[in-house]
Amino acid sequence: MTALTKVLGSVTLALAACTSTHPMPANYVPAQAAIGAADAVGAGNEPRAALHLKMARDAVARAQVLARQGDDHEAALTLERARTDAELALMVTREANARREANDAKREVERLRRSN
Amino acid sequence: MKTLVAALTPALALACASTAPSRELVSARSAYEDARLSAAAQHTPDRLLEAKQALDRAEMAHQDDPGSFDERNLAYIATRRSELAVVYGSFEADRRDRETAESVYKAKQEQTQIIVPKASAAPPAPSGSPSR
Numbered sequence: 001m002t003a004l005t006k007v008l009g010s011v012t013l014a015l016a017a018c019t020s021t022h023p024m025p026a027n028y029v030p031a032q033a034a035i036g037a038a039d040a041v042g043a044g045n046e047p048r049a050a051l052h053l054k055m056a057r058d059a060v061a062r063a064q065v066l067a068r069q070g071d072d073h074e075a076a077l078t079l080e081r082a083r084t085d086a087e088l089a090l091m092v093t094r095e096a097n098a099r100r101e102a103n104d105a106k107r108e109v110e111r112l113r114r115s116n
Numbered sequence: 117m118k119t120l121v122a123a124l125t126p127a128l129a130l131a132c133a134s135t136a137p138s139r140e141l142v143s144a145r146s147a148y149e150d151a152r153l154s155a156a157a158q159h160t161p162d163r164l165l166e167a168k169q170a171l172d173r174a175e176m177a178h179q180d181d182p183g184s185f186d187e188r189n190l191a192y193i194a195t196r197r198s199e200l201a202v203v204y205g206s207f208e209a210d211r212r213d214r215e216t217a218e219s220v221y222k223a224k225q226e227q228t229q230i231i232v233p234k235a236s237a238a239p240p241a242p243s244g245s246p247s248r
Contacts, residue, residue, distance in 0.1 A: 052196075074185060077185070077186065077189045077190070078189065080189075080193055081189060081192055081193055081196075084193050084196040084197060084200070085196060087196075087200060088196050088199055088200050088203065091200055091203045091204060091207065092203055094207060095203050095206050095207040095210060098207050098210035098211055098214070099206070099210045101210070101214050102210040102211075102213040102214040102217065105213075105214045105217035105218050105221065106213070106217045108217070108221055109217050109220050109221045109224065112221060112224045112225065112228075113224065116224070116228060
């Protein structure tokens with residue numbers, strides 16, 4: 001290994017250390033919280049919601065890279081994307097549950113009508 | 117004259133192309149139109165307003181810097197906000213449907229309970245049965 005390679009290696013490591021401590025934008029926590037909330041209601045089990053949940057997670061991963069590169073504005077906007085996708089995943093799941101409950105209630109009414 | 121037209125045509129085309137909305141912004145406009153015509157308009161107008169505000173941000177980004185990172189990402193967010201408005205509208209409609217069905221169910225049950233004792237009161241009670 002030449003001296004130049006060693007120096008380059010050290011510089012790369014130092015840069016990696018610097019960039020890894022780059023703070024995430026302020027909307028990182030709300031984005032992660034939205035993903036957690038969507039996950040908690042079972043968004044992973046609802047096909048459309050699962051897709052948006054994955055998009056949200058992918059966006060957070062991209063935002064982390066952007067933040068490490070110092071692209072704070074782009075990182076913040078990407079996190080906003082993530083939060084919106086996570087909110088959509090949450091609501092798609094809740095709506096699917098609400099629709100099932102409404103259909104169950106209507107079926108019960110119909111059953112009662114027929115039994116009379 | 118022909119030379120002037122020939123010279124200006126590519127320049128005009130280039131000018132139009134540079135100000136054309138991004139694919140994301142076109143989708144965002146379309147998604148907002150869908151949301152505007154959905155149950156959100158009736159049940160969750162506040163969510164529809166959020167979608168409109170998100171679309172306005174994207175439109176402004178397009179005016180400031182067409183085709184930029186901001187335009188494309190704000191348009192993406194606007195699309196999702198419109199989709200969210202639609203889902204919120206459907207959620208509210210589902211909730212109301214369930215409440216209506218439950219009220220009807222309860223009313224039917226009460227009706228049945230009123231009818232059943234009257235019907236059962238018609239035949240004479242067995243002699244050994246306890247009287248109230």
